[in-house]
Amino acid sequence: MIITLMVLAPLGALIISSISGGQNTQNASRQTFLGTQQLVLLGRSVLLAVMAGAGGTMAGLVVGYAVASRPANVQRRMAIGLMLPFSIPPFVQALVWIMLAQMFGLSVHGFFATVLVLAGSFWPIAALLTWIGLRQSAVNGIEAARMGESRLRAFTRIELGLIRPHLVTAFLVIALFSFSDYGVPSLFRINTYPVYVFSQFAAFYDLHSGVMASWPYLLLPLVASWIWYRKAGVRFIQSRGFGFRSCPRVFSPVFRSIWVLTYWAAILVTLGLPLTVLAIKAGHFQTYWTAWQTAKGQIGMSAMIAAASATLMALMAFPLALGIQGRFAKGSQLLNLASILPIALPGTLFGMGEIYLWNRTQTHWIYGSATVVIFLYIARFLPFALRPQVVGLAQIEEGLLDASRLSERSSFNTTWRIILPLLSASIMAGWALAFMLSLQELTGTLLVVPPGMETLAVRIYTLYHYGAGQLVAALALFLVALSGLMFAVLTIFHQWIQRR
Amino acid sequence: MDTAALKIEKLAKNFDGRKVLVEVGMVVRLGECVALVGPSGCGKSTLLRLVAGLDDADGGCITINSDVASNPRVLLPPNRRRVGMVFQDLALWPHMTALENVEFMVPAGVRGRKQRREKAAELLDSVSLNGRAESVPHQLSRGQQQRVAIARALASDPVLLLLDEPFSSLDPELRLQMIELVHGIHLARRLTMLYVTHTTDELPRLANRVLFLRDGFLAEVSAGQLPAPTFHETH
Numbered sequence: 001m002i003i004t005l006m007v008l009a010p011l012g013a014l015i016i017s018s019i020s021g022g023q024n025t026q027n028a029s030r031q032t033f034l035g036t037q038q039l040v041l042l043g044r045s046v047l048l049a050v051m052a053g054a055g056g057t058m059a060g061l062v063v064g065y066a067v068a069s070r071p072a073n074v075q076r077r078m079a080i081g082l083m084l085p086f087s088i089p090p091f092v093q094a095l096v097w098i099m100l101a102q103m104f105g106l107s108v109h110g111f112f113a114t115v116l117v118l119a120g121s122f123w124p125i126a127a128l129l130t131w132i133g134l135r136q137s138a139v140n141g142i143e144a145a146r147m148g149e150s151r152l153r154a155f156t157r158i159e160l161g162l163i164r165p166h167l168v169t170a171f172l173v174i175a176l177f178s179f180s181d182y183g184v185p186s187l188f189r190i191n192t193y194p195v196y197v198f199s200q201f202a203a204f205y206d207l208h209s210g211v212m213a214s215w216p217y218l219l220l221p222l223v224a225s226w227i228w229y230r231k232a233g234v235r236f237i238q239s240r241g242f243g244f245r246s247c248p249r250v251f252s253p254v255f256r257s258i259w260v261l262t263y264w265a266a267i268l269v270t271l272g273l274p275l276t277v278l279a280i281k282a283g284h285f286q287t288y289w290t291a292w293q294t295a296k297g298q299i300g301m302s303a304m305i306a307a308a309s310a311t312l313m314a315l316m317a318f319p320l321a322l323g324i325q326g327r328f329a330k331g332s333q334l335l336n337l338a339s340i341l342p343i344a345l346p347g348t349l350f351g352m353g354e355i356y357l358w359n360r361t362q363t364h365w366i367y368g369s370a371t372v373v374i375f376l377y378i379a380r381f382l383p384f385a386l387r388p389q390v391v392g393l394a395q396i397e398e399g400l401l402d403a404s405r406l407s408e409r410s411s412f413n414t415t416w417r418i419i420l421p422l423l424s425a426s427i428m429a430g431w432a433l434a435f436m437l438s439l440q441e442l443t444g445t446l447l448v449v450p451p452g453m454e455t456l457a458v459r460i461y462t463l464y465h466y467g468a469g470q471l472v473a474a475l476a477l478f479l480v481a482l483s484g485l486m487f488a489v490l491t492i493f494h495q496w497i498q499r500r
Numbered sequence: 501m502d503t504a505a506l507k508i509e510k511l512a513k514n515f516d517g518r519k520v521l522v523e524v525g526m527v528v529r530l531g532e533c534v535a536l537v538g539p540s541g542c543g544k545s546t547l548l549r550l551v552a553g554l555d556d557a558d559g560g561c562i563t564i565n566s567d568v569a570s571n572p573r574v575l576l577p578p579n580r581r582r583v584g585m586v587f588q589d590l591a592l593w594p595h596m597t598a599l600e601n602v603e604f605m606v607p608a609g610v611r612g613r614k615q616r617r618e619k620a621a622e623l624l625d626s627v628s629l630n631g632r633a634e635s636v637p638h639q640l641s642r643g644q645q646q647r648v649a650i651a652r653a654l655a656s657d658p659v660l661l662l663l664d665e666p667f668s669s670l671d672p673e674l675r676l677q678m679i680e681l682v683h684g685i686h687l688a689r690r691l692t693m694l695y696v697t698h699t700t701d702e703l704p705r706l707a708n709r710v711l712f713l714r715d716g717f718l719a720e721v722s723a724g725q726l727p728a729p730t731f732h733e734t735h
Binding site: 397400401403405406407408409417418421422 | 549552553554577578579580583585587588589590592593594595596604605609652654656
């Protein structure tokens with residue numbers, strides 16, 4: 001019911017409208033599927049996604065391996081470091097590189113710059129998944145491989161083999177994020193498919209063309225989700241065993257200093273450098289004061305909407321996760337697949353769906369208020385709040401839940417006292433992820449945000465186009481600080497819970 | 501008068517088409533301690549889980565204390581079977597103290613948090629663990645964790661106590677202590693017990709009878725006959 005209302009209803013309404021538009025639909029579909037321009041754009045976007053996916057996965061593999069190669073007591077701190085670059089959204093990374101180039105009188109617009117920035121924004125996904133995969137893999141198996149194989153063969157056949165589901169997942173996630181990203185290519189002035197779709201809808205308000213052009217958005221991610229589910233999903237979800245232990249990797253003793261250098265270089269380029277460039281660009285303290293004065297409404301609005309959305313997502317995700325983890329229950333597999341799908345869909349599509357569904361006289365109280373933005377974020381990011389809970393539930397020892405089934409307590413009591421506390425870290429992780437993504441969302445918000453309720457991300461994007469570089473840099477730092485602050489609070493809270 | 505605490509008739513269980521239990525039948529009388537032995541993967545733990553209601557049988561009937569717990573028409577949930585269980589990996593809830601672990605299993609009939617906690621404390625005392633009531637599982641030694649698991653299994657006033665390999669992964673000294681503890685509980689409470697084991701040295705001390713499970717069939721043997729029993733299939 002929840003998924004249907006929040007996710008499938010806007011998309012469903014959109015699809016029905018696209019195929020029931022008569023002559024308009026025929027023209028639009030002819031243009032979309034047969035037009036040379038669209039096919040070229042589609043090809044370019046797929047190429048961009050594959051290159052960014054491959055680049056991001058390669059970089060993430062190296063850095064994730066570097067983390068897994070370090071002693072167990074250092075790994076946790078390094079892993080936290082891997083999450084910090086997420087506080088800078090891709091479109092801000094793009095702004096940083098544009099600003100940096102301008103400082104040296106250069107221009108960085110173009111296809112490869114877009115690939116590099118997208119790969120540079122999403123590599124921590126691959127790094128974290130690599131690290132998690134290596135931690136979950138049996139150390140004994142790797143040591144056994146080393147008894148009879150060369151280092152290279154043990155690495156390629158055994159270590160990489162063990163984390164293949166994680167690498168496939170990383171590649172698909174990064175490729176899909178890159179395929180559907182609007183902010184980075186539009187800032188780098190590259191005409192990709194998402195830019196085309198956005199302009200069809202935002203500039204010409206041509207719903208039929210916009211929706212018809214969105215079909216590849218639906219089909220490609222569907223195929224990707226199916227590949228993931230068949231090739232990686234089950235093994236990925238069912239992985240168990242999550243202790244911090246020392247894992248001597250095949251190459252860890254060989255390139256010890258190189259691993260450490262790689263890690264710090266990656267953090268420096270994607271976190272240290274952007275923050276430095278933004279700080280230099282913002283300049284004097286007065287800029288921050290001006291930025292605060294002009295955008296404190298947007299900052300407050302962004303934080304409130306993101307927090308409300310993330311909280312609702314965490315609440316809605318819990319019963320869904322329980323349903324998905326009831327592995328033998330009818331429909332749980334379908335529910336699982338349905339819950340993964342929205343990850344692959346772009347903000348433009350959700351934005352158009354929300355507009356189509358709620359832009360009516362009877363529902364103006366939704367469309368004309370922040371509620372529509374919250375609905376958009378829930379529809380788009382619910383899977384991100386849900387997945388940690390599903391994985392968290394899968395990782396709870398089965399015996400712990402079996403033991404609770406022998407108690408005479410009510411199922412509410414068992415859920416409240418046993419399952420929820422065991423799942424608290426996963427719920428918090430999902431909440432933090434949903435909060436951060438909601439705070440940084442740009443594409444869908446640009447379409448649906450009601451007048452006077454601009455979010456911080458939208459404010460930064462629009463101000464950049466007015467040429468207010470200093471103000472943009474200061475506001476981008478506020479955005480990063482807000483994400484970082486929430487991240488710090490949650491890390492401390494999580495450590496406090498762990499200590500208890 | 502029927503003195504059977506547990507009666508199993510023609511119990512069957514398949515996993516992915518593989519027959520794990522084939523029309524197994526057995527009776528455990530009130531106050532008896534029965535050991536279930538057999539090679540790894542023969543279905544010992546599965547049998548225990550079917551009795552506890554944690555898995556569903558594919559056929560047959562389980563009666564606990566004269567109440568039908570499972571047959572083709574009836575399926576009692578685990579919390580209504582009046583069984584306690586000590587899991588092989590103990591399955592202590594890591595976020596709860598020893599006292600809370602035990603208190604959670606105290607029957608709903610015991611009203612009031614104070615009464616439940618008192619009962620839990622008594623049980624911890626009975627397994628010589630009252631001094632560590634406020635410790636969470638990871639602060640306890642393996643032996644202490646085992647005592648908490650036993651106290652928790654007793655908290656629901658079970659008519660039947662199931663123990664899944666309770667003495668595996670313990671060092672010899674701790675094994676002896678635990679065997680004595682379980683033996684003491686059996687004598688003091690006259691509690692019916694069914695326990696799974698793959699070792700045989702504790703059998704003479706603890707078990708009134710020994711059942712051997714292999715290839716899905718059950719046979720009664722004497723401890724001296726192990727590990728090469730003569731089969732008298734009971735089904």
